[in-house]
Amino acid sequence: MQILETIAQNTGLPVTGHAFDRVLAAIAATADPWEIVDLADQPFNLTVEAVKVLADEGLVRFEDGRVYLTESGQALIRKRGIVPTRLLRCPACGGSGVQLQDLQPAYEIFREIARDRPKPSDEFDQGCLTPLSAMRRVALMKQRGDLVGKRVAILGDDDLMTLAIGLGGQPKEIVTFEIDDRYVQFIRHHAERLEIPCRVYSFDLRQRLPEDLFAQFDTFLTDPPENYAGLFLFLERGFGLLKPGDGQAGYFGMTLTESSLTKWARLQQWLVGEHRVVLTDLVFEHSEYENWDFLLESIRSDVEPYTHFPRVNWYRSSFYRVETLEGFEPDNPSFEGTDIYSDEERLVYSKEVAKRTSNPTERR
Ligand SMILES: [Fe+2]
Incomplete structure (x- = not known):
């Protein structure tokens, strides 16, 4: 056709x-x-x-x-x-498959804190989960036995998952890597006030992990950028934080809005083919995101209906859980100089598409 x-x-x-x-x-x-x-x-x-x-x-x-x-x-x-x-979509759980139950008080505290969060910035590809979706992630991770008494690593935390897990997940310790100093300060401030056992590092994940944190964790969580380089880099760092051997868990969000099924397939092949891990959970469209202020500036403006700010939340990610198998080995490679934010499936790339299609001589 x-x-x-x-x-x-x-x-x-x-x-x-x-x-x-x-x-x-x-x-x-x-x-x-x-x-x-x-x-x-x-x-x-x-x-x-x-x-x-x-x-x-x-x-x-x-x-x-x-x-x-x-x-x-x-x-x-x-x-x-x-x-x-x-x-x-199930109205009781919003498609997440879990209910908050005893996490309800933690959710209410978390929701109040999240009201004053720093605004997402396009410099670091930020866009944040609704507080309810954040706490539903805590519920799922807790139910799988990956939070209570565990050492948890968080890679990038504009979703404030350090605070959500600290409030509801009963972890032994959380270590968080975040590139944006506004979030580092915000999370540290509230973590101290709430006596959450955590360390928050201002860190660019393109750098090698510090020796004293490499291979030390039971669980990692990340919402990676979804271009190929950023996706694989964040997950490689996540695996690098996990202890060797079986029984550790990795969690991450991935969308169909910024990733094609081809990318999903390559990711799944890489996970199972190149690491000793198994995919145990893939909760379709588990997580909902709030609209972000710079949305309209970051996308194409040549299709009229998409020049109006959304009235509904529309951006969702599916939630993956993988578990390590016997023989799993973490790795700590360097990714200096990698572009971790762009490729043709990303939202921001649509601006390039608009430029190309409005000038037929450049059309591919
Ligand atoms: Fe449900």
Whole structure:
């Protein structure tokens, strides 16, 4: 189909018939452009480019920042046998699979603290979990036996997981690596006040881990940048912090908004193929994120509905848990000089796509 080829060409991403149908089904379900991204479960660039190409072809129209199927769009949907996406996420747990129960008091304290958190910055690819999703991560990790009495390492903490785990997870100790000094100070201040046993280091994870922290932990948690280099670097550092041998756990979030299934597949092959670990949990869209102020500046501005700030939370990540097996060995390589924030699947890259597609001579 010509439309699929156009979207693939303009984004540099593969576009399957299934992916295209998911975008159409999302548009059939809602006129809110951000909900369309949420429901479609595709890379942001793919969804937005699809909306643009569908508009160019007269299959959708834009009105007051919203996206509607035209009559020919409706006809296409009928022809392809598509029904509108229905959101069947469990209302009790928000799709996380856990309830807070005895973590409720910790959640209420955490939610109050999070109100005054430093604002996410685009310098370090920040964007924070809702406090509820943060505490649901604590609940899941606690249930799996990876927090109580454990040494826990956190790699990058704009989500304030040091405080969430400290309040509800009963860890033996938390060690946190964070590049942004605003968060380092904020977390240290509240951790001291709440008597959370933690050390917070101002640290760039491209550097080798300090000898006294290498291979010392039972559990790691991270929300890595999702370009290939950043993703593998953060996870390699996570594994480098774990004790050798079996029974340690690693947790991380990963999206479909900034990562294609090809990236998911490469990640899963790397995890199981290059490390002695097994994937035990993959909770689809476990975690919800708050909208961040610099969103509109960081994305393309040539598709009208995506020039309006979202009214809903729409950015979600799935939550992975891996466990080490017998023979697992942590490693501590150098990653000096690596670009850990960009590639063609990232949100920010959509700006480049817009530049390229608005100038046909540069079109790939
Ligand atoms: Fe549920």
